Amino acid sequence: MIAAAWLCLLAPLAGALAITFGGQRLSRRAAGWLSTASVFVAFGGAVVAFFAMVGRDTAAQRSELSTPFTWLSAGTFHVGMSILVDPVSIVMMLVVSGVGGLIVLYSIGYMEGEDEERRYFAYMAFFVFAMLLLVEGGNLLLLLAGWGLVGLASYLLIGFYHQRPEAVAAAKKAFIMNAIGDATMALGFFLLIAKTGTLSYGASFAAAPHLSSTTVNLVALGLLGGAVAKSAQLPLQTWLPDAMEGPTPVSALIHAATMVTAGVYLIVRTHPIFEQAHHVEDLAAGLGAATLVIAGLIALVQNDIKRVIAYSTMSQIGYMFLGAGLGAYANAMFHLVTHAFFKALLFLAAGVIIHHLAGEQDIRQMGGLKKFMPKTWLVFLVGSLSLVGVPPFSGFWSKDAIVATALARGGIYGWILFVAALFGALLTGIYTFRLFFRVFYGEPSALVLEHAGAAHGDHGHGTESATGHSEHAHGEAPQTMALPVAILAVLSTVGGLLQVAGAWHPFGRWIAQTGAPLVEPTTSQDWIVSVITVAIGLTGSWVAWAIYRTGRLAVPSAPGLQRLFEHKFYFDELYDAVVSRPAQLVASRLRTDFEGPYVEGSLVEIGHAGGDAGGLVARLQTGRLRVYAFAIAASLVVLGIVFLAVR
């Protein structure tokens, strides 16, 4: 089991290194296949480890820590280069390497003709390695290392189109926002080291109940800060929509399926610490609920196909935070898994459309695509139904479980969270099907007719790639793109059967071996919530249908609200005003009032002083022989007097 897990971790790293050092000796195509193969090898390793784990009986046997060597030693503080394979990490390994492999395969078709394909595939393999390090890391420090490395991979891939200033700006924004989270996490770890002297999971979790409540709250807050930044939750959410500047498969892999869900994994992984800090747990649930509503509202008015899906990702991760914050770890992880399937599916299907329409991402330019892309229509429908939570698609099973948990928590706070989750479900129905009807129904626009109508002609993909040009003359997408989408569509359809509320709980029991749920809805709560949620989701879909398909309803006119949503609740403006502008002001004032006169000025002054001193000394050198002779004679006399006096 452990050997397979190590293979799983190191295969993508080997792939990334091989592509990097292979350089020009590898053909572009070979780089793509090498990257894909390395990730699928990782998936194979994860599958082998999974079956080995299934073969073991008790939870204790299923959790195995492997430490080949000590990584860091400082006095009594030791950190091993260790990996931990247990029921939670194996789920993450399967999702990361499985969905990752499909998306890298898809990239071979999507990125064909790009200038820097090799760099792209090396980054992708590197990302999968970093993500696997994050989920397999056997102690908090390795988790933080993986945490930082996925941030780096995300930065590199968002800024992949480095010719475009927006992409570079988005990459920097993502990096800086994530750095805030990394910093709070590191501070939490420092505190943990100071108080417990260890960062290993077992020892620090065992020590958590004995810590003072202040300490444990601060540590949990630090961890939550990291989780919030990485998972794009309020208040550090603004980077995710901008991250859509990256290539679409990157959005699917990093900014939908895997990296952004790392925050949920973190909460589940460190749940013994969070369980000691109830207020921080409630805060996590509350932030999740707030994010799922706000992101849903913003998604209503976005016009970029990828941004709509990005906001829906934020919203769905809000559900996961809600679940994890309430202590329903299995439900949160379950939604993480199904979300990885259907959101990757939606992104990849959107990628097919974007690819087909020469890089156009504005849904106002689309319409009537159903006629031209029937297969894409079908998979997009599967993804949308799954996202809205219509049975039997996977999103139904997982989302309802979380909403039911909110109900089961009870109390006023539980009811608030419950209502927020239901409201989120309504919004999900509306924005998802708004997107769906806008893209696939209605009159085809001129752009659609030009590209999709001439599906048998040549077309390059325009704005995304500066010089890209490909000739896949048949069908809606090349094989390498169609196959992963089809597999993900199947997974989105049946993936929810991992767990059926009230009847069948293999997934819940599996995760409970690592973290037992704090709150568990009763069967009747489960069923009631299922009915309500589906009804609400379908209502939302009906509203979208009535507005965007039949035109029976008009969009309610509320210019103030619309402006609020379009400006994303003014978060960017707020941060600009509160953080960015004061910082710039202080910097420029320091530049003019301190650095100019004191730092630079003092250097000039020192130079002048040296010159002046040199001038003084130079005046001693007169060239007059008699002066020199006098100096010699006088100094001899002085020396003589000193000599006599000292004697």
Next chain:
Amino acid sequence: MMGPSVPWYLFVAGALFGIGTLGVLLRRSPLIVLLSLEIMLNGSNLALVTFSRHFGTVDGQVFAIAVMAVAASEVCVGLGLIVAVARKKLALDVDLFSELRG
């Protein structure tokens, strides 16, 4: 051995050295400066010979001969330079020879 005692000799040697030093420092004519230098050397020679006689060794006298040789060659070079300067019709004033001050 009769005659004045050692301090007297040393007094004369010091006086010669001081007179020479003042000549070097105060006079401007290179010829006089050269002469004053010779006086200083002779003062030191006298001290050397005095000590040689006082201690009954010949080292000091040998050294005095070496100093005379050096003084002679120095005068050769110095006078040569002075003649060269005079040939150029430049003023014979050591204070004006200051082009090499850099």
